[in-house]
Amino acid sequence: MEKQVEVAIIGSGSAGLTACGQVRKRTDSWVLIDGGELGTTCARVGCMPSKAAIQVAEDFHRRAILSREGIEGGEGLSLNRSAALEFVEDMRDHFVDQVLANSIDEMQPDEEFIESNARFLSANELEIDGGRIKADKIIIATGSTPIVPESWRAFGERVLTTDEFFELDELPDSVAVIGLGVIGLELGQTLARWGLEVSGFDQAGFIGHLSDPETNRVAIDIIGREFPLHLGYAAELSEGADGKLRVSAGEASVEVDKVLVCIGRRPNVHNLGLENTGAELDDQGVPLFNPNTMQIGALPIYIARDITSTQPILHEANIEGRIAGYNATQPQPTAFKRKTTFTITFSDPNIAHVGLRYEAIDPDNTVIGVGRFAPLGRALIMGKNKGMLHLYADKNSGVLLGATIFGPRGENLGHLLCWCIEQHLTVADLLRMPFYHPTI
Numbered sequence: 001m002e003k004q005v006e007v008a009i010i011g012s013g014s015a016g017l018t019a020c021g022q023v024r025k026r027t028d029s030w031v032l033i034d035g036g037e038l039g040t041t042c043a044r045v046g047c048m049p050s051k052a053a054i055q056v057a058e059d060f061h062r063r064a065i066l067s068r069e070g071i072e073g074g075e076g077l078s079l080n081r082s083a084a085l086e087f088v089e090d091m092r093d094h095f096v097d098q099v100l101a102n103s104i105d106e107m108q109p110d111e112e113f114i115e116s117n118a119r120f121l122s123a124n125e126l127e128i129d130g131g132r133i134k135a136d137k138i139i140i141a142t143g144s145t146p147i148v149p150e151s152w153r154a155f156g157e158r159v160l161t162t163d164e165f166f167e168l169d170e171l172p173d174s175v176a177v178i179g180l181g182v183i184g185l186e187l188g189q190t191l192a193r194w195g196l197e198v199s200g201f202d203q204a205g206f207i208g209h210l211s212d213p214e215t216n217r218v219a220i221d222i223i224g225r226e227f228p229l230h231l232g233y234a235a236e237l238s239e240g241a242d243g244k245l246r247v248s249a250g251e252a253s254v255e256v257d258k259v260l261v262c263i264g265r266r267p268n269v270h271n272l273g274l275e276n277t278g279a280e281l282d283d284q285g286v287p288l289f290n291p292n293t294m295q296i297g298a299l300p301i302y303i304a305r306d307i308t309s310t311q312p313i314l315h316e317a318n319i320e321g322r323i324a325g326y327n328a329t330q331p332q333p334t335a336f337k338r339k340t341t342f343t344i345t346f347s348d349p350n351i352a353h354v355g356l357r358y359e360a361i362d363p364d365n366t367v368i369g370v371g372r373f374a375p376l377g378r379a380l381i382m383g384k385n386k387g388m389l390h391l392y393a394d395k396n397s398g399v400l401l402g403a404t405i406f407g408p409r410g411e412n413l414g415h416l417l418c419w420c421i422e423q424h425l426t427v428a429d430l431l432r433m434p435f436y437h438p439t440i
Contacts, residue, residue, distance in 0.1 A: 022325025
């Protein structure tokens with residue numbers, strides 16, 4: 001195959017599909033290339049199946065407080081893990097089918113969509129299975145892969161990542177979750193609520209990326225009541241008794257059936273041939289790029305999402321895909337202002353970071369406002385009056401800079417605060433706004 005197009009897009013994940021949508025608005029000369037699993041990381045092994053599992057966990061967990069509301073028999077409810085897994089996988093398949101039905105399934109095979117891996121021969125030419133593609137512009141959106149230390153691979157199927165977790169037919173009785181960032185914390189709490197014996201490990205001294213010391217302390221105290229958290233030491237794996245794995249960190253040591261590794265993701269760049277493009281690469285092999293244009297140096301190549309190693313979040317993938325797709329069809333790239341940063345961990349309570357994080361604020365010129373959820377009437381009625389909110393505002397101007405939330409429905413409160421920060425509102429501006437009672 002020899003093909004000449006205006007724009008070639010490598011990768012059909014969220015960023016690649018969004019970039020493709022922008023490109024298709026402006027030219028008919030394009031091609032999308034992907035030789036891996038289709039359906040996006042979000043739909044297959046990330047955002048959506050994890051939320052299905054979390055929903056089961058929350059519904060089952062709530063049985064413990066139903067009696068206080070006069071609902072009898074709640075504590076006698078049981079969870080059929082096999083049926084719950086089947087529900088999660090059915091939801092996963094539904095979301096994957098939705099993605100494919102509205103994207104790749106509508107594309108002409110070998111003309112618009114080519115199922116193949118791609119490798120750069122130069123900044124304008126790609127090698128694919130059985131041919132070459134020349135393109136005026138190329139967009140890289142090849143995503144990332146879960147990191148597993150090489151020495152741990154010797155333990156075979158007893159070591160899982162999210163790639164394997166959502167393919168399980170049955171769950172083990174015990175599991176160690178290594179890495180308590182977004183994914184590890186969500187799935188660790190979920191599995192504990194599903195009735196598994198869970199132990200959490202992280203070499204950092206915080207969970208859920210909570211660099212704010214006080215909210216981190218509160219989060220560790222509350223979530224640590226559901227499953228033990230071993231922090232501050234790197235985990236090591238070794239053979240245990242009866243086919244189990246021993247996980248050790250500092251003075252902590254447990255034996256478990258399986259280990260779920262959630263220590264991060266590695267950009268999929270190692271087989272792209274980026275050394276043939278003239279791009280300057282960082283220590284992970286990712287090209288240096290302009291985050292406002294997504295262009296790699298002065299090359300006719302653009303890049304988008306979790307391959308960029310910044311924030312592997314779907315709305316950020318869509319933003320970068322739009323920027324890359326738009327600029328790949330223009331004579332000169334346009335620089336776009338990036339939106340307020342916003343991340344959510346769907347633990348219970350939620351963890352949300354909005355705008356500037358604690359470690360980025362200037363302590364001499366920042367006021368920290370504190371909110372506690374324990375006395376909040378609506379949260380008390382819901383049985384979710386746990387957590388803490390910190391707001392960061394400029395001491396002189398009063399402009400809201402950021403927030404750290406560990407509390408009920410933090411996903412909703414986080415959106416409210418994110419929009420306020422995006423509009424550069426001050427504390428006085430917020431106090432002039434209407435707030436409905438009783439809400440979180």
